[in-house]
Amino acid sequence: MGSAGVQIVCVALGVLGLIGGIVCCAIPRWKVSSFTGQNIVTAQETEEGLWMTCVVQSTGQQQCKSYESLLVLPSDLQASRAMTIISCMVTSLAILILFAGADFTTCVENEGIKPKISLVAGIALLVSGLLLIIPVSWSAHNVISNFYNPLVAQKMELGTCIFIGWAAGVLLILAGGLLMCFSRAKSGSSGGTAKYYGNSSSAPAANKNYV
Secondary structure: OOHHHHHHHHHHHHHHHHHHHHHHHHOOOOEEEOOOOOOOOOOEEEEEOOOEEEEEEOOOOEEEEEOOOOOOOOHHHHHHHHHHHHHHHHHHHHHHHHHHHOOOOOOOOOOOOHHHHHHHHHHHHHHHHHHHHHHHHHHHHHHHHHHOOOOOOOOEEEOHHHHHHHHHHHHHHHHHHHHHHHHHHHHHHOOOOOOOOOHHHHHHHHHHHOO
């Protein structure tokens, strides 16, 4: 597969990762109530996200309430908000940079600088993937720790957004790694080529000057 094909694949992976990051940021499914042990009330389900908490009735009705103040939120939720938003912004910027320096576009006419632009886009995608995996893993660790803590009354389980965030982060890291590998390989092989002339080809010309 050529570099243009790899860049198209990386664009697709980046777009999928961006969609996953937006879903994690918008949908309140980071934590869901658990019905194990004494928590046998199945008439309603509690869902928590980055911006609101929702209660879903067994009839399908859903009531959501936004968090009242940022200062009263736990540290993991505050960090998850910031890193998820930054991840989405960096991913969007990386995709735009990749389009500008891709081989299948003509935004940049200088062929020598295109591998460097692709390398920058790859680094940005790699960073955005890490920024998405870190808050998701942090929240998952807290959920699991509280689940096995006997002092916590209301047990919560991992929500759908946790798994979506892991998948999106892996896609972004994979896209960034592919771009970095192919961009460095291309930039290393695109150096100037020196032309060497043997003495046998230049000898006749030199002899003609003395005739």
